[in-house]
Amino acid sequence: MENMISILIVDDEESVRESLNSWFAEDGYSVKCAENAKTALSILEGRRFDIILADLKMPGMDGLEMLRRIKSMDKDAIVIVMTAFATVDTAVKSLKDGAFDYVTKPFDPDDLSHLIRNASQQIILTRENETLKSRVDSLTSVEDLIGKSEGIQTVLREIESVAPTNSSVIITGESGTGKELVARAIHANSQRKFYPMVSVHCGALTESLLESELFGHEKGAFTGALYNRKGRFEMADSGTIFLDEIATISTKMQIELLRVLETKSFVRVGGNKEISSDFRVICATNKDLKKMVEEGTFREDLYYRLNVMNIHVPPLRERKDDIPLLVNYFISKYCTSMNKPLLTIEPAALKRMLDYPFPGNIRELENMIERAIVVGNSKRIMLKDLPFNKELIDSDVESLEDFEKAFVLQILNKYNWNISRTAQALKVDRVTLYNKIKKYGLKD
Amino acid sequence: MIHQDIILVPCGHFEKRFLETIARRVGFEFNCPVNTVEVRIELGDAYDPGRRQYNADKLLKALSSLVLANNSSKIIGLFDVDLFIPILTYIFGQAQLSGRYAIASAYRLKNERYGMKSDDVLLQERFIKEVIHELGHTMGLVHCYNPVCVMRSGTYLEDIDQKGSTRCYACRKITQVL
Ligand SMILES: [Zn+2]
Ligand SMILES: [Zn+2]
Numbered sequence: 001m002e003n004m005i006s007i008l009i010v011d012d013e014e015s016v017r018e019s020l021n022s023w024f025a026e027d028g029y030s031v032k033c034a035e036n037a038k039t040a041l042s043i044l045e046g047r048r049f050d051i052i053l054a055d056l057k058m059p060g061m062d063g064l065e066m067l068r069r070i071k072s073m074d075k076d077a078i079v080i081v082m083t084a085f086a087t088v089d090t091a092v093k094s095l096k097d098g099a100f101d102y103v104t105k106p107f108d109p110d111d112l113s114h115l116i117r118n119a120s121q122q123i124i125l126t127r128e129n130e131t132l133k134s135r136v137d138s139l140t141s142v143e144d145l146i147g148k149s150e151g152i153q154t155v156l157r158e159i160e161s162v163a164p165t166n167s168s169v170i171i172t173g174e175s176g177t178g179k180e181l182v183a184r185a186i187h188a189n190s191q192r193k194f195y196p197m198v199s200v201h202c203g204a205l206t207e208s209l210l211e212s213e214l215f216g217h218e219k220g221a222f223t224g225a226l227y228n229r230k231g232r233f234e235m236a237d238s239g240t241i242f243l244d245e246i247a248t249i250s251t252k253m254q255i256e257l258l259r260v261l262e263t264k265s266f267v268r269v270g271g272n273k274e275i276s277s278d279f280r281v282i283c284a285t286n287k288d289l290k291k292m293v294e295e296g297t298f299r300e301d302l303y304y305r306l307n308v309m310n311i312h313v314p315p316l317r318e319r320k321d322d323i324p325l326l327v328n329y330f331i332s333k334y335c336t337s338m339n340k341p342l343l344t345i346e347p348a349a350l351k352r353m354l355d356y357p358f359p360g361n362i363r364e365l366e367n368m369i370e371r372a373i374v375v376g377n378s379k380r381i382m383l384k385d386l387p388f389n390k391e392l393i394d395s396d397v398e399s400l401e402d403f404e405k406a407f408v409l410q411i412l413n414k415y416n417w418n419i420s421r422t423a424q425a426l427k428v429d430r431v432t433l434y435n436k437i438k439k440y441g442l443k444d
Numbered sequence: 445m446i447h448q449d450i451i452l453v454p455c456g457h458f459e460k461r462f463l464e465t466i467a468r469r470v471g472f473e474f475n476c477p478v479n480t481v482e483v484r485i486e487l488g489d490a491y492d493p494g495r496r497q498y499n500a501d502k503l504l505k506a507l508s509s510l511v512l513a514n515n516s517s518k519i520i521g522l523f524d525v526d527l528f529i530p531i532l533t534y535i536f537g538q539a540q541l542s543g544r545y546a547i548a549s550a551y552r553l554k555n556e557r558y559g560m561k562s563d564d565v566l567l568q569e570r571f572i573k574e575v576i577h578e579l580g581h582t583m584g585l586v587h588c589y590n591p592v593c594v595m596r597s598g599t600y601l602e603d604i605d606q607k608g609s610t611r612c613y614a615c616r617k618i619t620q621v622l
Contacts, residue, residue: 018501022538430600
């Protein structure tokens, strides 16, 4: 199997190598063993392993030194350090040197499978990111539209089919879902890509300002109009105009906009010359325009003119599968721009994000990651770096049951779903904890 | 599938009816003859006083040194002691992947170890799953992701209770080919 995850075990004790070897072989991993650091490094020169499970204390070169060398050869290598109880301090040090995690010998079988599962997830993510990159390369400039979920893949397919046409498009979706990115992707993949895409945020402007913004104005058209100014429609000539928050424009503007769309020409405010412009229009809204048409607050003729094609961008909570990818993407985006070494994310922090509904969608997630990179001071984004602390009090939990559910979940997340540790923390036995997990449907 | 048979080697206090049920169910699952052979294995050699547990690797070695039946038999030792391997705090059983020998213990499958009421029916069901699981490994099967397949890996009792006692279609297919 080419997708098989490979594990290299480095330990000087034969019994440890043998036990782990058979344990992982039963799990279907491809396993190789080395009895010391030197052998391990020479094996690693010949081929790459997804996970390296290394003992800290070995005669000759110790695990820590080996870790450093492995990391300098391959910074993406996932190294898990094994340690006896007495050397936990050194193990913690190893995290600073880039170890993925550490385990204390002998380990709980459940801890071991958890650890390997976490590491595997990371590996699969990296692999997916790579294939995704190559796949989406056929669509240019959609790099911020990340995801493997059905929802986002549908959006990408729709962009692909809509882009080459000249039709107007309405992009719907909650705020923060990335509607402008979709518009940019459509533009970048259209024949208009060598001309500008001009954005107008309709909701931010008063009626008269919007008018002069869209159509431009002549010198002296109103107080403050000191120069002739080109409007956005004019600037978008041969390109695309993106009208965000289209639902906010006044009835008067709706009429004017309709006229412009029909004639592709307009007059600057305070002017008298007819100016024509060849543009494609893409709108976005988080409102239900159809309903507004029924209620009479949005013109039906304008609606049909704009809504030749519709692309709906799903909210993040409907495509949670994409959260890990997005997290990785924004981490690399902000680490690069802040000139920091690439961080990873603590599994508990990621798990917490997966459970969070993200009312502010991708924008909220992006802000969260950016902030965590600024405030965090380890090599990993930790749960404490994320703004989730006041959760129980702030959330809409009212009943004791809801509270228990939320609380159990919080503690599970805190201990990274380690059942033994969570049960210990909650001071209940494991069976009770399992029953709660089952009762509240916490495990998906 | 090549013709083969399975030998159960009980090394502990198991009731005759209990063993008979296991033999019947194992035979039914793998569609082959199952024999029970009483042999004495010296448990003391595998005992680790520091951990107060029994070293599964050593028990497996002891089992494999027995001269039993023909070369194609799969042999599983049935124990009632707390098993460990050096790197793990405990295990339910251990097998040679694509080999001949396996062991399984009922010790940690008992409700009373977890502060619950003892339940013989449940214990028997768990033990059958564990025995079939380890035998599956000797036939070359690795862990399966099918939630009801007996080859699903389980590190807790709850995992064992959730899965079924037979191989899923895919695992059965693989066993036929191997
Ligand atoms: Zn197994
Ligand atoms: Zn299966």
